[in-house]
Amino acid sequence: MQTKSMNFVVDVDDIGKRIDVYLAEMIDNMSRSQIQKIINNGNVTVNDKVVKNNYKLKEDDEIVLNLPEPVTLKVEPENIPIEIMYEDDDIVVVNKPQGMVVHPAPGNYSGTLVNALLYHCKNLSSINGVIRPGIVHRIDKDTSGVLVVAKNDLAHRSLAEQIKEHSVNRIYLAITEGVIKEDGGTINRPIARHPVDRKKMAIVEGGREAITHFRVLERFKENTYIECKLETGRTHQIRVHMSSIGHPLVGDPVYGYKKQKYKLQGQALHATTLGFIHPTKKQYMEFTATPPSYFLELLEKLRNNSK
The missing domain is CATH 3.30.2350.10 (Pseudouridine synthase)
Incomplete structure (x- = not known):
């Protein structure tokens, strides 16, 4: 990988400064956190030695910063x-x-x-x-x-x-774990990045507003077939919301049960209907897609098991 080198010599006014602070001041369009990552990757030397972010500058220190060329x-x-x-x-x-x-x-x-x-x-x-x-x-x-x-x-x-105005009609079909007793409801719980596991989302106080309306379409022995209407569209919203009320989606590898009874390739969730105003025709358009075969086969299996 090609790199671009930047060289600096510390003068008397900058003695005692942390190197990450100094470089953030010296380089336009680069934040201190970006500088810190570069230093942590060993791409900054002082007098030919790799240093850490908290290194305090001395007069006449020679700094070399190697920036990898963007891909x-x-x-x-x-x-x-x-x-x-x-x-x-x-x-x-x-x-x-x-x-x-x-x-x-x-x-x-x-x-x-x-x-x-x-x-x-x-x-x-x-x-x-x-x-x-x-x-x-x-x-x-x-x-x-x-x-x-x-x-x-x-x-x-x-x-x-x-989408920002919440005027797009977005309806999903899902199969949950457990039997939902209510015929329907609204889940209004804020969602944000999980505070510990950054690959997950979670219900977090002070997170972004998230509202899901659901209604029960069919109940089985141990599962429920539901329809969800999104008022907001946060990442993993339905999956997080249904899990938060004790009914995660069947097959969900992140928010669902650790032991999955049905060997699916992921959560049983299908975006079935999408409606919006056409950008130039200014007419309402709505599109509906039937769930894929694995979803329909699972429904049939659940019906048979419930007889």
């Missing part, structure tokens, strides 16, 4: 089959399969919905940059269902504003 990100179009439910010059609506990641991320730049869409559409909105072109909202890798993608910036802004 140019490029997401390649890939000929991956996808189910397109609707398409025009502004939007494309797809039924995302379970197991497909929506957009590339570090370490996973291929096989995503974005790779497939770039092959099919050529043009997607640029608002979310190279990695997430056109992506206005997301659903988890192991959640299937309806997703709308913007093909230009005007469409992107319109859809993003509707």
Whole structure:
């Protein structure tokens, strides 16, 4: 990897300063936390010796900071089959399969919905940059269902504003652990990043407002088939909310039971309906996708076991 070196010599005014503070002052557009990461990675030397963030500067110290050249990100179009439910010059609506990641991320730049869409559409909105072109909202890798993608910036802004205003109609189908006694209800509990496990979300006081409305569609011996309507769209919202009331989703590897009775490839959750105002036609449009075969087969199995 190529690096760019920056050299500094400490003068009398900066004697006694911490090196991370000094470098943050000397380098534009770089925060102290970014500087600290660079120092922790061994990319800063003083008089040819690697130092720590709390090193106190001395007069005439010679500092060398080696900055790795940024990697140019490029997401390649890939000929991956996808189910397109609707398409025009502004939007494309797809039924995302379970197991497909929506957009590339570090370490996973291929096989995503974005790779497939770039092959099919050529043009997607640029608002979310190279990695997430056109992506206005997301659903988890192991959640299937309806997703709308913007093909230009005007469409992107319109859809993003509707999501912000909570005017998009988003309905999910899910199968939970345990039998829910109530016919329905509303879960209004704030969600934020888990304070200890940063890969998880959690109910956190002072987190972002999160509201899920649910109603029971069918009860089984040990499980419940429900419909969830999102008022807000936080990361893992339905999964966290249902787990918080003691009814995690069947197959959920993160928020569900440790011992899973049914060997699924992820949570039993499907984004079945998506409704919004078209960005340019200004008409309400609604799309509905039937749950995938694994979901329907599980429902049938639960019905048979409940007889």
